[in-house]
Amino acid sequence: MTCIAMREVAVVAVGYTRVSEHWDKSIKGLFIEASLKALSSAGLSLKDVDGIYVANAFAGYLQRQTNLASIIAEALGLTDTFAVSIDAGGASGGLAVHEAYRDVAHGIRDVVLVCGVEKMSEATSSDVLTAQASVEDQEYFRYTGATLHSLAALIYKTYMKRYGVKQEDVALMSILDHEHASTCQHAQYPFKITLDSIMKSPVLSDPVRVLEVVSPSDGAAAVVLCPHEKAKELGAPHVKIAASQLVRDSFNIVERGDVLAMEALVKAASRAYKEAGVTPSDIDFAEVYDDYSVMGVIAMEKLGFCREGEGVKVLKEGEAKLDGRIPINTFGGLKARGAPIGAVGVYQAVEAYLQLTGEAGANQVKDAEVGLTHGSCCFNSIAVVNIFRRCC
């Protein structure tokens, strides 16, 4: 399908806020903070930007603010710059990176700013639940009284039965996230948790417990993409984008036949590996979309890091730790770094950059050369897989 010559694309700068409850900062304020940090770190300024992608999932619902890209571009003083919002739930960030990557690869734009931003802390928890459920088809989903927690619970129970594992095994995913977040400067929850505290936390939708689920949070993360040649000229540390793939599946998990199939993720992964010319064993670390503990476990399997049903074995044997065979969620993942939903994919891209430029500090994966990020909306009804590679 692609026959025109493509340019190599680099991530040349990153900027981000801590994931937290930023009472004092608006969506615009968070966005500008992350974006200006990113641009200045590569010696760029706003006038160098010729395209902006804004990744956000819930501003339309929680802040009653639509038309976000134009609102933000204007706040940046860039009234005549290309600016588009990407709204695809938890896949928004990864998809925004995908669009920017294509623009630069195809020579449409040279310096593209991608910023994911979300502000969830100022809403009531039932509003947040409703906003999260609004990514499902409302004409069907709304009147069932189902929540995303309840769909995750149905997946969770099916998973435990099929593979004969216990909740105590699956919950190790949250322990891993918190362990990695405990040394992460930008994490919302930089501390370790125990299995006991998880199992004593309240049940949201049986068996899903509070400490296995993401919490509402605020944050913004930005990456700047440009042609690899330009990144070399700028002389700033940079990494290459080796692949970016997006695949969709039915929203309605009940209609999928097997709720554990996650076909979109399987396809996105295999296409991304092919595009990058790598296999799962070449991946040195991965940031997976674990909005629920069980979804992180399933993601490791579908990405090919282990066989089906063996995700909990990877956790039990310590293979997902920073010094393990396949380090997962190296800065704490959705559970502990935090999950400002629309911004998650951009935080993941930032983290891949930090690992591959050797700037990951206490969370550094030794000799990391290839990293993968995974974004998802509605249990991989949209799955995005991006692969990044160290360079120069």
Add this chain to the structure above:
Amino acid sequence: MATSAYWRTRFQRYRLIGNRCKECGKVFFPPRFVCPACGSVKLEEYKLPERGKLVEYTVVYTAPKGYEVMTPYVIGIVELEDGVRVLAQITDVDVEDVKEGMEVEASIRRLPEQLEGGMICYTYKFRPVIK
């Protein structure tokens, strides 16, 4: 939900009306505009059976806006007699007595949310089959 949106979906909510692809025979609930299996736009109305069994379920303790008063309540996957699966609330049973594989049947139940002017909304829920 807007009154008109509620009205538009009345057949699926009151009578479990989905649709079926005239080309390949695949059944959809909720009804679709295009068959994802074969791409056909020729779809005909299809009445789902009202009985089936509970394949999997969960007890919901944290509800979305408007549904808080119902907690704890059960959400489950019901496989109907023709093999079609629907997501639905399970009612008329204590949460502790809900069992996987349980025989269930459709019934009409009131929704907790009301429309403008106090219009009361209804939908299907499934209850244990009374022997």
